[in-house]
Amino acid sequence: MRSTPAFVILALSAALAACGGSSDSNAIATQNPEAAKEDTSPLAALSAIPLVGGVLGDVAGGVPDDPKCGSYTSPSAEFAACEAKNFARISEAPREELTNPIFVQRLLALGLVNTGDYLMRALSDPSRLLLSPPMSVSLNTPLTPLCATYALPCSGDPFRYPDIDPFYKNEAVVEKIDFYDRDCARLSGRVWRPINSNGKLLPTVVIENGSVQAPEPLYWWMAQALVRSGYAVMTFDPRGQGRSDQQTPAFGQGTNINPAVFWEGLVDAIDFFRSTPSKPYPHNGTCQASYPTAVTAFNPQYAVQDKDRLGIVGHSLGGTGVSVVQSYGATGADPWPGLMDAENPVDAVVAWDGLATPGADGGGFIPSMSERPPVVPRVPSMGQNSEYGLAPMPNLQAPDPEAKLGPFRAWQAAGVPAYEFTIRGSTHFEWSLIPLFPATSWCPEVVDNKCVGGWGRPMAEFFSMAWLDRWLKRSGEAGFSDADARLQSQSFNERLSFYSRSARDYPAKSGQRVHCENLLEGCAP
Helix, strand or coil: CCCCCHHHHHHHHHHHHCCCCCCCCCCCCCCCHHHHHHCCCHHHHHCCCCCCCHHHCCCCCCCCCCCCCCCCCCCCHHHHHHHHHHHHHHHHHHHHHHCCHHHHHHHHHHHHHHHHHHHHHHHHCHHHCCCECCECCCCCECCECCCCCCCHHHHCCCCCCCCCCCHHHHCEEEEEEEEECCCCCEEEEEEEEECCCCCCCEEEEEEECCCCCCCHHHHHHHHHHHHHCCCEEEEEECCCCCCCCCECCCCCECHHHCCCHHHHHHHHHHHHHCCCCCCCCHHHHHCCCCCCCCCCCCCCCHHHEEEEEEEEEEECHHHHHHHHHHHCCCCCCCCCCCCCCCCCCCCEEEEECCCCCCCCCCCCCCCCHHHCCCCCCCCCEEEEEECCCCCCCCCCCCCCCCHHHHHHHHHHHCCCCEEEEEECCCCCCCCCCCCCCCCCCCCCEECCCCEECCCHHHHHHHHHHHHHHHHHCCCCCCCCCCHHHHHCCCCCHHHECCCCCCEEEEECCCCCEEEECCCCCCCCC
16 A cells, blocks of 8 residues: 655644634534444444545545435435535545646645745845844744745645746736734735736735645635736735744744734734835834844835725634724724724725634634634625534534524624625635645646646635625726626535525625525525
């Protein structure tokens, strides 16, 4: 038997041990091993389903879903058959990737290049090393933050890099940036714009990572989609993520150790994104004595931005971050804490497996989440959810169909536009393209050095773009005229969860209410 590559083990171990921030984590059932030996029912078999591949390797594809799935009682043989096929989808991505030599070779080669790039950065700026002045211990190493090298699972889609993807030559201007957060940790990121904006001011979007194992490149798929649709974009690694600092000069930490960086740091990122030569980013000035690192004084792409149109997108703990940040300035929420704008400039939100429910502590296993600022519905928000969450386990009974609609109900009650859906057979990693992690298909084929097709990611992109276009595009811009039609499209209905209800309630551009309490069943336009 062929042994499992070490980086596969690393990927799966990290997935189960070190991600966080989803506002709706799945409960993990435990069973008595002795009792399981005596139980020969179809449900008992589900508890032994392997995480990746194995006996369910070919269950998910080829055979259409039973249209009655979601209506069978549990336990029953019919429920078990539906669940087995549905749960098998989490093995699609790793199986496709591991069995495609083109994908594996590219991933391994890119890992060496990205690691070399990381080491060259450290050598050119020794202040980024573990033991270097002005700090005796920086905690910046190839493993801290966990994905600092952008290698192997931390690479994201390996075909979305400038050395192989013509997007960077033909479609976009992408510029590297470094800036300080409010506590003088150095943050790493990029700003993106279409190569030909023709002097027009563009709507803008900031994308925030999930936590721990989710560095910036994992979300370049969305940055590319936005640029192609005429947006100016910013991606970045929050403190404790990817190539940003693990800690501040005063030893303040990042990532899950200090989840506040996902809302405080997002405000800082928005401030940088909106900085200009006449109004430079303020924290660079207050932190300039912290390190000899050259930082970016202001957004080099400031001139293309329409400052009246800003969306924010976040995954996992980044979803919590965008939930908090959109709240600032609302009645019952904290005032806007940014330094570049007098009021909250955020106009629309998309949260991937992380839109927060007002009043919920959002805590779970994340330290200090009980100290999260208030979440108050203020702007149109879309939540996209996974079925099997962070540590995928099969359902031994049907979940509560309303369980994932908490944020939607809160926005709806507040009279603020909302849209929330759950992707069938999905995990927490649908939105962070982490090679070899459990997720539905996202690279079934490699054609002309591009991943083509997939299940969850294309659906996520389609509706994320439609939602942002609905609230941020203007007449005459691509995506404006058909945004409502895309949001009401049933073309992805077969990918909606048959367990968890998906719903929408918002006004179309015509002013007509677009309301549906169960998208899977279908609602009249």
